Amino acid sequence: MKTTQTGTLTAAAETPAERGWRKSDTTWMLGLYGTAIGAGVLFLPINAGVGGLLPLIIMAILAFPLTFYSHRALTRFVLSGKNAGGDITDVVEEHFGAGAGKIITLLYFFAIFPILLMYSVAITNTVESFIEHQLGLVSPPRVLLSLILIIGLMTVVRFGEQMIVKAMSILVFPFVAVLMLLAVYLIPHWHSAALQTLSLHHDGGGKGTGMTLWLAIPVMVFSFNHSPIISSFAVAKRAEYGEGAERKCSRILACSHLLMVATVMFFVFSCVLSLSPEDLAAAKAQNISILSYLANHFNVPVIAWLGPVIAIVAITKSFLGHYLGAREGFNGLVNKMLHSRGKALAPAKLNRATALFMLLSTWLVASWNPSILDMIETLGGPVIAIILFLMPMYAIRTVPAMRKYSGHLSNLFVVLIGLVAISAIFYSLFS
DSSP states (O other): OOBOTTSOBOGGGOOHHHHSOOHHHHHHHHHHHHHHSSGGGGTHHHHHHTTOHHHHHHHHHHHHHHHHHHHHHHHHHHHTSSSTTOOHHHHHHHHHHHHHHHHHHHHHHHHHHHHHHHHHHHHHHHHHHIIIIISOOOOOOHHHHHHHHHHHHHHHHHTOHHHHHHHHHHHHHHHHHHHHHHHHHTGGGOOTTGGGGOSTTOOSSSOOHHHHHHHHHHHHHHHSOOHHHHHHHHHHHHHHHGGGHHHHHHHHHHHHHHHHHHHHHHHHHHHHHHSOHHHHHHHHHHTOOHHHHHHHHHTOHHHHHHHHHHHHHHHHHHHHHHHHHHHHHHHHHHHHHHHTTTOOOOHHHHHHHHHHHHHHHHHHHHHHOOTTHHHHHHHHHHHHHIIIIIHHHHHHHHOGGGGGGOSOHHHHHHHHHHHHHHHHHHHHHHO
């Protein structure tokens, strides 16, 4: 295949296979969606809608560019490495040196691993509640229940990356179907209360539109975040498409992000339009998901039954997607530590050791059920923003292999969103 001076494929050089769309492309498109669209979406209508309708409209406009440009930049960063099979930890070391590689690999792991722990707690809590409240049965001891659930998830993991992606792509269908059915079900309940907040001066709890939007940006960033699976995605597509991987990855990302934005924002708007700002504030104060609040508000048993099922599917998808990123980070840390001592470990053995560590740590935390996990996730937020938004943009300025992507307004947009997200998270933490 021929490339231009910038390294991208010319249209004439594309083969029919590269122009076409394969089954594997669909699987990855849904896998990306599955990682991003998880339990956080069930809280998004509350967090995004409590400030009024105008910030929500602005967020809907920003949703696609915010998600697409940042994840495309991270994908390009992974693809910029010389080693075709190198993951994000290898590319970081290649571009920034061994010292920076170790630091960023450590940050990458600690940005993703706490979220994996959070999902292990969430799946246990959700299933325990479902057994007790919906099924009317006595739940097994938490230690046993969490072990059974995590072993079940780790069983899927044992079948390898392709099985993880396939499982997530399959789980997407019932999740999206139920979410859309619920959004449509709420349409007759839409009312004009939300329209009263369509003002530049409306506030959510004493905050103007600007402040509300500023604090809502991190919610958007991390509700659509699927950076943990991006490295595996880029490596797999590079193996499949070679030099055509960047173009194909961009197409898959665009399709996946359009699906994300269309389905999630329809669900969010439907929820916000069917509730008043006071209802959303009450849901926020109760610290429950939008499904739980809707079930209580409309007294609809079907939502009470579907809510936990949707949550279980959402958490399972996100757990599997985040596992890939956490494993990659942990493997990178171990490899770098061994290489500095002149040692090495076979990939199969390393993956087994990582799986054992993940099983024991997630089981321990799920059994313990600490409330501090929300804070850990929030503290991981700035690190994710640095890796997803700022690191690829820095690479475009400093790495020769990335220089061909410089000079675009989208780069400035990604940097600004990253800085806004980081500043808003720190404001939330310390205000």
